[in-house]
Every structure is written in structure tokens, then in C-alpha cells.
Amino acid sequence: HPGHIERKTKMAKALYSVDPLTGLIVASALMHPEKKLEALNVQFVLNRFKEKSFARGANREQIKSCRELGLSLEKFIDISLKAMREIHKELEL
Secondary structure (H helix, E strand, C coil), rough: CCCCCCCCCCHHHHHHEEEEEHHHHHHHHHCCCCCCCCHHHHHHHEEEEEEECCCCCCCHHHHHHHHCCCCCCHHHHHHHHHHHHHHHHHHCC
């Protein structure tokens, strides 16, 4: 299970926090009227993040561990959203 092994490297920390975030971003895109990553912005995803009943499987504490990388939640969402947009065709979003 995630979190049971100490995350020592930046890569381990990044993977740990981005895994649930990608799920939250996909869920956000699917509930958006356009159903496209391009239609999302950081604020939209952040608002969904704050809704505890939305995408319950996306562990918010795990996502917030991005702070271990020196990144604010907003910046981490921005970086992740931009990266996912680059592969939107593969994601079919």
C-alpha cells in the first residue's frame, strides 16, 4: 500500500502524490461539460479537490504530500494538468 515505505527520493515523492491527483483530474474532466482536459483549469480541479464527496478514492492527504517537493498544491495541480494535456490523445480526454 502507498505510504508504508518511506519515500526518500524526489521521484518516489512525486509518484506518491501524483498518482491520486491524476485520478482526480480525470474525474474532473469527465464531469466537465466538454469532457476534455483542455477545458480544465487549476481552479476547477482545486474546487473538485475541496469537495470531499467528489472522487473519494483520490486521497487528498496523499496529493497534499506534494509539499515534500517544495510545491504548493496549486502549482502541483498546474504541472500535472499540463503534463496530462500533452498526452490527452492517449488518455482520450
